[in-house]
Structures are given as structure tokens and as C-alpha cells.
Amino acid sequence: MGRYRRKKEAGRMSIACIVIFLLVFMLVQIVRLYHKNQEYVAREEELSGQLLQETERSDYLKEYEEYIGSREYVEDTAKSKLGLVYDNEIIFKEK
Numbered sequence: 001m002g003r004y005r006r007k008k009e010a011g012r013m014s015i016a017c018i019v020i021f022l023l024v025f026m027l028v029q030i031v032r033l034y035h036k037n038q039e040y041v042a043r044e045e046e047l048s049g050q051l052l053q054e055t056e057r058s059d060y061l062k063e064y065e066e067y068i069g070s071r072e073y074v075e076d077t078a079k080s081k082l083g084l085v086y087d088n089e090i091i092f093k094e095k
Helices: 002-068 071-082
Strands: none
Touching: 002 071
């Protein structure tokens, strides 16, 4: 009976060691996944900020494109770069 008892205890110890090893392994994997998830969350926040900036920039560019196509832009450019004016405008120059 002593021999059977030793085998039974050795079997239990083996199973306990395997279970402990698996628990440690799973704990390490959980910690690694948690850290990776935190990195992904930080990256997502960063990309959300970039998306917001690019959306605002896109809106600005659309407004600027509309302005460039307008008569007001053509007049401003003609006045500032070419010095052109309408016939009925009066120009004051400083001496």
C-alpha cells in the first residue's frame, strides 16, 4: 500500500505543478495583452486627434477653394498684385 500511496502523491504533485505552470503562463499572457491593449488605446486617441485636425483642415481648404473661385478673390488679387482698380474708385497714396 505504501507504494501505491507514493505513486498517487507523485501524480498529484505532477498535476499541481502543471496547473501552477499553466496559471503562471496565463497570467503572463494576460499582462502582455493588457499592456498591448493600453498601447492600442493610446494610439487610437492619437489617431482620433489627427483625424479631427485633418477634418478641420479639410473644411478650411474647402472654404478657401470657394473663396479662390469667387469674384472677391479675383478683385483682391488684381488690386494687390497688379494694381488694377475700377474706373469709379479713388486711390489715395501716401507721400
